Amino acid sequence: MKAWVLEEYNSPLILKDVDDPVCGDDDVIVKTVGAGVCGTDLKIYHGYLDWVTKLPHIQGHEISGIVKEVGKNVKTLKPGDQGIVYHYIPCRDCEFCRTGRENICEHIKRAGFELNGGFAEYISIPAYNFCKTNIDYPLTHLSVLPDAIATSYHSIKTLANLKVSDKMLIIGLGGLGLHGVQIGKMIGAEVGGIDLRPESLRVAKELGADFVLDASDENMVEKILDWSGGLGADVIIDGVGIAGTFSTALKYLKRGGRLV
């Protein structure tokens, strides 16, 4: 098959022929349809995660595709099924896996990190890791669902427990932040966002943000307090996560609010 291969950090990926993946008894071979480029892919590309990723390596952990082949023990999927790949491959046996925290499995392996990923024609993954979809939406676009969208969703819905009419302020309007804006509006919250990039503020507004502000504005704290009725935001999602954003956020977090 053809794959984009990272042979050397900081060097362009090379499109070349590599061995086809082998389908184990509990695995499926997926023909890749969509493969998102995550911020973490840039870290891998630059070699910042060289203790995880061994070269040569096929990147890509946001994958959608069509099942091409199933292993002999696989009863739940069949060739032709469409869906997305859950790229965390847990052992399903350690304490963390057995208590519903597969993402911190002691023996975790991830497609596009420790294992080869989706910048290739085909990928082999356990059938457990293929989530069938049947919605009328381009399969290519669904590739980012398990990573760039699920991360925002988990923060906003599960951790921050955002509710209808809450005011949520998102710090950082990159990919995750912009998905967060849309998730917040779908939940029925009032959504604000700050960023240094005018383009990000413009797109956030286009996607439904009620309030956007340049993060370098010297009256930022006062303006956010004004927007939130003087009490502060019910929910703050800090997508930047440095000491400065955290300490400033405490100045416009509502009493009893949730900061993630």
Ligand SMILES: [Zn+2]
């Ligand atoms: Zn990612």
Ligand SMILES: [Zn+2]
């Ligand atoms: Zn485990």
